[in-house]
Amino acid sequence: DFPMMGSDSVxxxxxxxxELFRMMAMAADMLQRLGARVASVDMxxxxxxxxxxxxxxxxxxxxxxxxxxxxxxxxxxxxxxxPADQGDGWLTDPYVLTEVDGKLYGRGATDNKGPVLAWINAxxxxxxxxxxxxxxxxxxxxxxxxxxxVALEELVEKEKDRFFSGVDYIVISDNLWxxxxxPAITYGTRGxxxxxxxxxxxxxxxxxxxxxxxxxxxxxDLVALLxxxxxxxxxxxxxxxYDEVVRLTEEEINTYxxxxxxxxxxxxxxxxxxxxxxxKEEILMHLWRYPSLSIHGIEGAFDEPGAKTVIPGRVIxxxxxxxxxxxxxxxxxxxxxxxxxxxxxxxxxxxxxxVSMALGLHxxxxxxxxxxxxxxxxxxxxxxxxxxxxxxxxxxxxIAKMFQEIVHKSVVLIPLGAVDDGEHxxxxxxxxxxxxxxxxxxxxFFLEMAQLH
Numbered sequence: 001d002f003p004m005m006g007s008d009s010v011x012x013x014x015x016x017x018x019e020l021f022r023m024m025a026m027a028a029d030m031l032q033r034l035g036a037r038v039a040s041v042d043m044x045x046x047x048x049x050x051x052x053x054x055x056x057x058x059x060x061x062x063x064x065x066x067x068x069x070x071x072x073x074x075x076x077x078x079x080x081x082x083p084a085d086q087g088d089g090w091l092t093d094p095y096v097l098t099e100v101d102g103k104l105y106g107r108g109a110t111d112n113k114g115p116v117l118a119w120i121n122a123x124x125x126x127x128x129x130x131x132x133x134x135x136x137x138x139x140x141x142x143x144x145x146x147x148x149x150v151a152l153e154e155l156v157e158k159e160k161d162r163f164f165s166g167v168d169y170i171v172i173s174d175n176l177w178x179x180x181x182x183p184a185i186t187y188g189t190r191g192x193x194x195x196x197x198x199x200x201x202x203x204x205x206x207x208x209x210x211x212x213x214x215x216x217x218x219x220x221d222l223v224a225l226l227x228x229x230x231x232x233x234x235x236x237x238x239x240x241x242y243d244e245v246v247r248l249t250e251e252e253i254n255t256y257x258x259x260x261x262x263x264x265x266x267x268x269x270x271x272x273x274x275x276x277x278x279x280k281e282e283i284l285m286h287l288w289r290y291p292s293l294s295i296h297g298i299e300g301a302f303d304e305p306g307a308k309t310v311i312p313g314r315v316i317x318x319x320x321x322x323x324x325x326x327x328x329x330x331x332x333x334x335x336x337x338x339x340x341x342x343x344x345x346x347x348x349x350x351x352x353x354x355v356s357m358a359l360g361l362h363x364x365x366x367x368x369x370x371x372x373x374x375x376x377x378x379x380x381x382x383x384x385x386x387x388x389x390x391x392x393x394x395x396x397x398x399i400a401k402m403f404q405e406i407v408h409k410s411v412v413l414i415p416l417g418a419v420d421d422g423e424h425x426x427x428x429x430x431x432x433x434x435x436x437x438x439x440x441x442x443x444x445f446f447l448e449m450a451q452l453h
Contacts, residue, residue, distance in 0.1 A: 006095050006107060009057075009080035009147040012048050020057040020143040023079040027116070027141055028060055034124055036062040036139070043151040046144075056151050057143030061163050064123065065136040071453035073372075073446070074138040074167040074409075076399060077116035077174070078145035081108040082424045089426040103429040110430040111423035115173035115416050116141065118435060122442035134450030138167055145174075149399060156406050164407045168453070169372040171445075172400060173438075176417045178391050182260050183380050183441070185373060186413035188288065188392035189400060191323035191363035193332050197225055197340055198316045198354045206311040215311065216349040219301060222315045225353075228343045229319060230293045234276045234286065236321070238293075238339045244326045245290065252289075256281040259389045269420070288392035291327060295319045320359075322394065329360035364401035365392075370410045371452050378452075379444035383437055414445070 007023045008016045028038045043056035057080075084094035084107040092098040097106040108114070119139075126133050140163075144150040156164070177184040199218040206215065230236050261280045267273075277283050286292065299316040302308050321332060337355045344353045366373070368390060380388045393413075400411045416438030422428045 006084060007080050007143065008083050008107075009144045010083050012046075012052075012054055014054065017054050017057070020080055021055070024057045024060060024141070024143050027079060028062075030120055031060070031062045031064075031139060034064065034120070034127060036064045036137075038062045041155060043155070046150050059143075059152065059155055060139060060141040061159065062139040062141075063136070063163075064138075065133050066166070067136055070134070070136050071168045071449050072136040072138060072166050073449055074140060074164070074170045075116075075119045076140050076142075076170060076172045076403070077119065078112045078142050078149075079108075079116065080143045080146050081111070081113070082146050084426075084428075091427055094428075099432065102432045104432060104435065105427055105429045107428055109428055110176070110417035110421040111428065112145070112174045114430040114435055115438065118416060118439040119171075119173070119442050121439045122446065125439070125443050126446075134446045135453070136166070137446075138163070145399070152399075153402055153406070156402065160407050164409070167407065167409055169370075169449070170403045170407070170409050170411045171372070172397070172403075172411065172413050173416055174397065174399075175393050175413055175415045176419055176421055176423065177415055178389055178419055179260050180418045180420060182386060182389055183384050184389040184391045184415055185368075185376050185380070186391050186393055186415060187368045187373065188325070188365035189363065189397045189413075190288065190291075190392075190394055191327070191329065191361045191401070192320055192359060192396045193323060193329055193336075193357055193361070194318070194320040194359040195336060196316050196318055196356050196358055197222065198314065198352075198356075199225070199349075200314040200352045200354075201350075202313045205313045208309040208311050211311060212309075216347075216351050217311050218315050218351050219298075219312050221344065221347060221349050221351055221353070222298065222317050224347060225340055225343055226295050226298075226317050226319065228339070229295070234292065236291060236293045238335050240335050241291065241321075241327075241332065244328065244331070246325050248285075248289070253281065255390050256284050258387070259284060259391065284391075287394040289324055291324050292322045292394075293319060294322075322396075323361075323363045325363050325365045327363065329357075329362055333357045333360065361396050361398050362401050364397065364404060364411075366400075366404070366411055370412070372410055372412045372449065375445055375448035375452050376412055376414050378448045379441055382444045382448075383440045414441070416441070 007019045028040050031038050039061045040058040045053040046056050047053050092105045094107040199221045201218050296318040300312050300314050302310050340355050404411050416434050
């Protein structure tokens, strides 16, 4: 049992939910003490697959200042965390923030409680100095991000002409730098389409002595299907898949050249013998601006230790494609389905094949010449004395795309954490230095936004 409760939204357990409600109440109280107008919006119940229902923590909408002559910046953050258990290899209690050698260890330290607190601290610095805030500030804070932001989208839809109507820019600080010491600004993320391909002969398995040699085996069909998706150099073999990928420009290549990445250190820390590519630029491009296809697993296969002479009667292969601009989820779904049907038909198998897309999340990209990108760059120069790495994220942050599509406002990701913070992993931490400098960065960002607005 946890010595302290965790605000874990992933495991559907009442005591974790109580802790989430406590977190939201604490945040609302902090914001009220800053002088913000705070609404805690009741989000009702979450229906779980097993029939039970659990309360969804409220979403906080808060605002400070409504000066029509100033720009309005809205900060999005979340107070829920991934599961953590000290027995899994944590050196300290994951739910007690513990400082060791200038590193603050604890679940949520970097993802995302630390950045939320840093933003609140930056706002309170102006209050403590009895200075006017240079911009109007809004907060949207939720408690279900790690569980897929349950109920957030409908709230944003509902509030787009109210709470968000005066917002000029949206800031998210929910990812990491690509370096340990050099700050970064993130302007794009890949999307994701997750597929299931089922091959079925019958519901029960077969004995390979009794039936081996007279059947179209579902597993052999599936292995052929999965093997037809990607080659050994990582190139996706689905016809047409690269048609919509944005062409590479000279200017873009230069942004990759400017990024600091020690390949040797990156390879060693990843414990990988050899990457598919030899240069920093190629590696970053294949993580950020090109699609990738990964095969994740096979359901229904025999995967226990030991030898078992079984022919699985029904198997499901799982794979996903990370999408990039300007790939379209429904086009990719058609291309993948057509390709698999084509490969399957050539096998003349009597088995049934069904392809389905379980998840389709669009990629997101911003214009790095927008005001808030210029303000963030200038703030980084002021606080850190360096140009930021302009980076994209190979994974998916659906929230950025959602705000951009529904609210039609420019979104910027300003990460505070270092590359080795270990979000979602054991011994998650944020460096004291990153936290303090990050708070200064947010305050400098307010000042720069006011100048540029």
